[in-house]
Amino acid sequence: MPTSSASARTGLPVLVVLVALLSFLFPVTAYTADRGAWAPNVPYTVGDLVTYLGKGYDCRQSHTSLVGWEPPNVPALWLERTSAPDTQAPTAPAQLTSTAKNHESVTLSWSASSDDVGVTGYEVFVNGGATASATTAGATTVTVSGLAANTTYTFTVKARDAAGNRSAASAAHSTTTSPPPPVDTEAPSAPTGPRSTSVGSTSVSLAWNASTDNVGVTGYEVFVNGGATASATTTGATSATVSGLAANTTYAFTVKARDAAGNRSAPSVAVSVTTTNAPPTRSKVLVGYWHNFDNGSTNIRLRDVSAKFDVIQVAFAEPVGGAGSGTMGFTPYNSSVGDFKADIALLRSQGRRVLISIGGANGTIHLDDATARQNFVASMQSLITTYGFDGLDLDLEGSSLSLNGGDTDFRNPTTPRIVNLIQATRQLLDQNGSGFLLTMAPETAYVQGGMAAYGGPWGAYLPVIHALRDRLTYLHVQHYNTGTVTALDGRAYAQGTPDFHVAMAEMLLRGFPVGGNASATFPALRPDQVVIGLPSSPQAAGGGYTTPANVHKALDYLLKGQSFGGAYVLRQPAGYPGFKGLMTWSINWDQFTQFEFSNSHRAYLDTYP
Incomplete structure (x- = not known):
């Protein structure tokens, strides 16, 4: 047309x-x-x-x-229709009968009534009193609940139309509810084989063999030194993690089974467990990505991550149903959901934080509209709640973040997928409280690359960082797979060198003009928000691996102003004592190389009070 x-x-x-x-x-x-x-x-x-x-x-x-x-x-x-008002009542329902019943309800059905205009609903009467309504003309069945056991009831039904006309009552139908079920007085058998599956400084994970019952076990109760402390609420849950314990203390645990009638078993035999010593207090952090797939490095259970890591990023939650759906999913690799939750609880009991990271190189996410944003928030909140994650990490790469044409001010972004990401992240932060961590792991092009040019991928993370800086815990830019990048002194520095790490870090610690515009300066982050991202081994990245000795040269300069004689000169000669630490991709590759990264850098970072 x-x-x-x-x-x-x-x-x-x-x-x-x-x-x-x-x-x-x-x-x-x-x-x-x-x-x-x-x-x-x-x-x-x-x-x-x-x-x-x-x-x-x-x-x-x-x-x-x-x-x-x-x-x-x-x-x-x-x-x-301008005809006279409808005064004709529907015909009375016929063939009223009961199709199912138990001790507290009866399901009824009947044949449909007819009407000159149309039947709009039915009313069901119990012993002469209205009790339930079927609200559409096609609904000719209803279940009447709340009845007494072993009692005879008489039912009738009337039809009604839109004008309020009601039919005569159907023929009455009487039926007797079933006798009450027998009272269950038999308790389940006592759980057997109680054992500890992991021990931390403030928690103990337990497991036991299932109990049996004449009707069915509905749950278990765990007792600590004789007092109830935690419940497993489903028949299949034969494990629990008891938190809030004291470090280096011996506890006795017993378990009881319960059924739907409230019967409780005798207690299991007691199992004694001593919690570990409290973890050391550290001023500098070591952040590591544990990846949920096998890429030739090694497959390591989450609970077995080296104790030298303070923050563990679980990589990755990825979109399901396409990049633009916004719906995120996560399935533990080589682990059940229950075991993975127990592993997270164990790490948290040791004073460590476990975050869920989204995206990665293959997990493209496009939050281009309100529906995708809402799907993202709902699905991520479900994952956070299910597994007990301590925070959210934004590791978006490729086209997940890219500035649209005309979006030129990082302080007031207009690109939908950037605006929606900011709003969605803020909503998750608000929903999960002030203790919920937020970290980001952008590539250098998306952050420092925004100084030379602002558009497309260049600087695309800057509006996200800026809008969420009040809740940002750590920004650990990936100092790898990046080539050379221009620093504050106008010189380009190559990845994998001490100069590169110092220069890229100071851009965040000092701030820098965006797109070469001195009037649009990206403000400095706090030193405690800045972490350097490094490959844990040469195999972990395509480029940018730096030997521990060269990393420590860069850190001596950044933290203490102790120059190694490189080309880059700090704008703040005394350095930045509050600089927070190191991040690595990945924990798995670190184990592959016999913990070279975590051992060397944890020992170095621990020299700072």
């Missing part, structure tokens, strides 16, 4: 107008089909009868209804 026609601009085709006029002048006396209450997105045919707000309407031309096309709004489609 040509878009320049008058009918296209007004929204009603010329043909519709002509048909409406002819229908008005020459009403069609066709077979009338009672379609009940009008509804949108329903195909209607000429002659169909509907009701809307207590009035009847005849369909004047076939169409599929839409919201906004309610019968009073479109006289071209619907003709209001």
Whole structure:
């Protein structure tokens, strides 16, 4: 249809107008089909009868209804009936019978009534009193609950129409509810084989063998030194983690099973466990990515991560249903959900923090609209709640973040996928409280690369960092797979060198002009928010690996102002004592190389009070 026609601009085709006029002048006396209450997105045919707000309407031309096309709004489609008020009651329902029952409910069914306009519902009466309604003409069944056991009830049903006319009552149907079920007084058997599966400084994970019961076990209760402390609420949950314990202390644990009637078993035999010593207090952090897949490095269970890591990033939650769906998923690799949750609880009991990281090199995420944003928030909150994660890490790469044309101010972004990411992250932070951590792991092009150019991927993380800096825990830019990058002194530095690490870190510690515009300076982050991201081994990245000795040269300069004689000169000669630490990709590759990264750098960082 040509878009320049008058009918296209007004929204009603010329043909519709002509048909409406002819229908008005020459009403069609066709077979009338009672379609009940009008509804949108329903195909209607000429002659169909509907009701809307207590009035009847005849369909004047076939169409599929839409919201906004309610019968009073479109006289071209619907003709209001102007006949006398409906005073005819429906016929009485027939063949009332009970199709199922138990000790507290009865399910009834009946044959549909007929009406000159249309039946809109039914009312069910118990011993003469109304108790339940079926609200549509097609609902000819209902379950009446809240009845007494082993008691006879008499039911009748009446039909009603839109005008409020009610039929005569159906023939009565009487039935007797079932006797009450026998009282369960038999307790489950005592759980056997209680044992500790992991021990931390403030928690102990326990497991036991399932109990049996004449009806069914509904849960277990764990007792610490004789007092109840935690419950496993499903029949299959034969494990629990008890938290809030004191370090280096011996506890006795017993377990009881319970059934639906509240019967409790005798306690299991006791198992004694001594918690470990409290972890050391550290001023500098070591952050590591544990990856949920095997890429040739090594497969390591989460609970077995080296104790030298303070923050463990679980990589990755990825989109399901396409990059633009916003819905995120995560399935533990080589682990059950229960075991993975127990591993997280164990690490947390040791004073460590476990975050869920989103994205990665293959997990492209596009939050281009409100629906994707809402899906993202809902699915991520479900993962956070299910597993007990301590925070969220944004590791977005590729096209996940890219500035649209005309989006030139990092302080006021307009690109939808950036705006929606900021809003979604803020909502998750608010939902999970002030203790919920936020970290980010962008590539240098997305951050420091924004000094030379701002657009597309260049500087695309800057609006996200800036908008969330009040809740940002750590920013650990990836100092690898990046080539050379221009620093504050205008010189380009190559990855894998002490100069590169110092220069890239100071850009965040001092701030820098965005897109070469001195009036648009990206403000400095706090030193305790800045962490350097490094490969843990040459195999972990395509480029950028730095030997521990060269990393320590860079850190001596950054933290203490102790120069190694490199080309880059700190703008703040005394250095930044508050600089927070190191991040690595990955924990798995670190184990592959016999913990070279974590051992050497943990020992170095621990020299700082």
